[in-house]
Amino acid sequence: MTAISALRRTASHALDFWYNTDTAGKIELPGIHGADQIYYIASPWRSLRRALSPADVTSSDVFLDVGCGKGRMVLEAVSSYRFRRCVGVELVPEIYRHAVRNIHNAQRRHRRIRGRVELINQDIRTFAVPDDVSVVFAFNPFRGPVWTAAIDSLIASHDRSPRRIRLVYVNPEEHRELVATGRFRVERELPGTTVYELR
Template sequence: MQENYYDGVFNIKTKNDQKGFPDSAHYHRYEATPYLALDRLFDKYTITKTDKVIDFGCGKGRLNFYINHFFEANVVGIEMNEKLYIEALKNLDRYQKKNKKTDQIEFECCLAEEYEITSADNRFYFFNPFSVQIFMKVINNILRSVTNAKREVDIILYYPAKEYIYYLEHQTSFTLKEEIALNDIYGNNINERFLIYRLC
């Protein structure tokens, strides 16, 4: 129900998952975060107009449009798959017909580890888009950026991989700020949750 409702409100198409598998074993198949999960996340976690959110493995851009619609924040979607990137651009074109603040949404077609972190980027979203090896490279890029421009940074993990958690908690200065459970929605699957890590 919510999948159809929000896609309709935003005038986009994000429901179908990626068919087949990526060419690289390091990059995982696209799957959009359920709108029901996003509702729960942003009921408890606040994004402001001054935040800039980077969505690694953005697919067709669902998170980008959701955040822009409700919070008017800047959002950049990073997608390595050219077909999904084109779908995201088509969604942006559709979204523009019903919304005014589309200059706050960007999509880039590149590998996650090649995206250049800017001093404005401060919220980073991951729904297990790639292997822990790529994740480590991306986190190191973020940490280097913070060294050059001190700021508060959050890492938001949905359905968090154990390897991601271990790396953040044992090899970085990020600390767990909040856990948002979804087991009342999805049953007893302990992986159905958001973990938010903060670097201050």
């Protein structure tokens, strides 16, 4: 382990301690995740903060994490921004239950997190993106047809209720497919992360 990776690991544990959560680790569930889905590994803390300034979020914005895992980015969103509410969608029941515990523990420790988080245990392929969502976070959660279904739902939500929607895509493996829709414009590129605007 390099000094940098050790420092990151220490910082990750420190933030979990601060929130009273357990968001780290890697979970492989081949019986549930197919070839077009990814094993669970948490987004690095501050992934959202590096891509989206708190000044760019208002109290009318709504956050959605597709494939929210144990809830790390939902916690970052609710504690660092003025989102009206924060939604996380997770397919795997085991991981979803872990996210629920993490949010519950964090809410007990930090009052500002209360009343602004909704976690949903559902397959993203059948999930209808709410028509008030304005910021979407994805840490390369799906590939292929599963990703296509998630993006189709996001586009459908935009078409029902036209508004500015930003997609923060970490490790953007499906960049070409996203741009090929003709609906997403690259707003900002960072190392390992691309921010898109849905038009």
